[in-house]
Amino acid sequence: MKLAIDETRCKGCNLCTKVCPYKIFKEGKKANRRGIIIPELDRPERCTNCRLMHLYGRTLCGVCQLTCPDQAIHWVEEQPYEPHKVAIEY
């Protein structure tokens, strides 16, 4: 699964940047066509839910999704064999 922000819904409140334990959401820099600065995702493949949702058959963590007041955060299916950056955490 892949974490994604729905640009048609996000209003750029940056609440997601506060709540993720991995700090995956970073304040964005550029305004989009609607003048809204959408947060950027920093190595979203670290998200617990992306990795384990299918295995456990339920949403894990999901704090960003519950918090987002604009229902803009969701997970989408990945294309087979999408390249990943490998992150090793200590």
Added chain:
Amino acid sequence: MSFEDWYRQDRLPHIFCAGCGNGTIINCTLAAIEQMAWKKEETVFVSGIGCSSRAPGYIAADSLHTTHGRAIAFATGVKLANPELNVVVFTGDGDLAAIGGNHFIHGCRRNIDITVICMNNQIYGMTGGQGSPTTPLGCFSSTTPFGCAEAPFDLCELAIAAGANYVSRWTSYHVKELEKAVYAGLQTPGFSFIEALVQCPTAFGRRNKFKQVGDQVDYLRTHSMLKAKHDRLLEQGEHIPPDMFVVGELVRRNRPVPGVKI
């Protein structure tokens, strides 16, 4: 299924301001309802008037968007007419405690089997930021330009005193705890009241030195004290700062409920 499936996708994005906490509270409530495995046809959402009261309009189930302050009165009617229905009320602090104060205490007294979720932004958001019965002492609003001089209501204490079977308080920061509290409220027969303190960047935050949306959420996080800690400090006779508020489950009991065998 996930809680997202309870939204009317054709109505989103909603009209709440950027960073308004109301959306978060709807998410948590729908997540709790999803856990209950209720069917949409068996669930009714009722609300009064205000930003918070627009919530049912975004949910794909039957709803009543009623007159200001009267949500609990309408919900009582729905529940008594068809006790099979699951009835959930969304309300604001002004809607619930100002114009609807009487319906609130009598709803608790009768202990009707409904769940009331109050999005308390401590202000009249929709009409441009007038002070409400929950505006804290010293806070600024368009009707308290020199700082509010009246003591606010403690909505949870009010519900407990009036007889509600389940009462808890959380904030828009405590999403998982809030979801659990709503779930417990939905399960408890009788009147369940869940107060969710929320940020209102437009009408409250702007006037009260919360420059960013996150600043008010930080304030809610740092000024909430768990009930257990609060009780312990009280017992030890220690000082509790007046700007702290208690969060957690405040009451769960078994007073008789009209139409329900306990």
